[in-house]
Amino acid sequence: MNNIVHLSDRTPAVSVGELLAGLHPSYRFGEVSFNTYKPDPAQPSQQEAVDRLTAFAEGIGKRSKGGLFGLFSKKKESKAGIYLDGGFGVGKTHLLASLWHAVEGKKAFGTFVEYTNLVGALGFRQTVDVLKEYALVCIDEFELDDPGDTVLMSRLMRELADAGVKLVATSNTLPGALGEGRFAAQDFQREIQVLADQFDVYRIDGQDYRHRGLPEAPAPMSTEELLPHAQKAFPGQTIAVDKFSDLTAQLAKVHPSRYRQLIEPADVLVLEDVDTITEQSMALRFVVFADRLYDKDVPVVASGKPFDQLFTEEMMSGGYMKKYFRTISRMTALAREGQMGEKAL
Incomplete structure (x- = not known):
């Protein structure tokens, strides 16, 4: 017997303590x-x-008496942290999480969006005061979407580095190219350079491992067969059943910082009548939603358009194209798991 829920009916609340936890x-x-x-x-x-x-990882926690990294006292050219640049699906998040697990003491791991949400909840100064007590801050999927984020994150990274916090970030974009194609990045080169100066950059090459040797994404199912398939394939699990239009309407009402709690009860997502997203703001919200689904490993069973048609052609060639390609890759992996029984890597 499956429990059925509807994400489009949920409006979760999240406290500051829950954000930090x-x-x-x-x-x-x-x-x-x-x-x-x-x-x-x-x-x-x-x-x-x-x-x-x-x-x-072996050097984390070894600070000089002045509060800066031990690395700084040995090599002036050493920087506050490491920036892993590479295409989606090459294992950057796996490596970042492995680093987090390898380090003892206070440490934080979150996506870029989660840190900006934290600043929104705590305020800039309190966020600095909290995070400067950490030995390590890991920032996954680092990207700049607007001028406010650029100024905010350049200040945050600089102050944490000055406090001796070690920083590691992952991104699909080199630090100096952050923000290109999204806003007038040339007007914020000083802030972008401040960000870039905090990191030693390492490139990770490779192809998207979610597509190595795996079959193409399954064709969408008919709406009528979605729930019976999910009930048979995932007996006893909680299934979220939502029309795509209802879900996206709810995503517009719920702050992205709450998407993790939004999907919390769902073990499986049945998504009816998937359609192409035509508004940029909704597309960016769905990127965050897809990341949270992928984090929790929620299999997806869907009807409507295939996920490679989730965004418009203009979006797929615009400034946010890397985000959209990652989302299509992740949703495709979750659909393979939901409809074909393949584990989403």
Whole structure:
């Protein structure tokens, strides 16, 4: 017997304490380590990243008397942290979570959006005061979407680095190119350069592992067969059943910082009549929603348009294209799991 819920009926509340408590790797990366990351022998940069992060982890917590990194006292050219640049699906988040697990003491792990939400909840100064007590701050999916984020994050990173906090970020964009195609980034080069100056940048090469040797995404099912399929494939689990239009309407009402709590009861998502998203603001909200589904490993069973038609052609060639490609990749992986029984890697 399955329990049925509707995400479009949920309006979760999240306290500041819950935001702070949630700064840890998701269920999907709850037990990963450097040993569970399998570098592609054809891509030596992947093993190099493991080696660099392993060495970096060993130095965390070793601060000089002045409060700066021990690394700074040994090598003036050393920077506050590491920035992992690479395409989606090469294992950057796996490596970042492995680093988090390898380090003892106070540490935080969250997406870029979660840190900006934290500042919104606590205020800038209190956020700095809280995070400067941490030995390590991990920032996944680092990207700048607007001028406010640029100024905010450049200040935050600089103050945390000055306090001796070690920083590690992942992104699909090099630090100096953050914000390109999204706003007048050339007007914020000073702030962008401040961000870039906090990191040593390492490139991780490789193809999207979610597509290596795997079949194409399954065709959408008919709406009538969605729930019976989900009940048979996932007996006893809680199934969220929502029309795509109802779900997106609810995403517009709920702040993205609450999407993790929004999907909390769902073990499986049945999504009826998927359609192409035509508004940029909704597309960006769905990116965050898809990330939370993927974090929790929620299989998806869907009807309507296939997920490679989730965004318009204009969106797929615009400034946010990397975000949208990641979302399509993740939703496709979850659909394979929901409809074909393949584990979403």
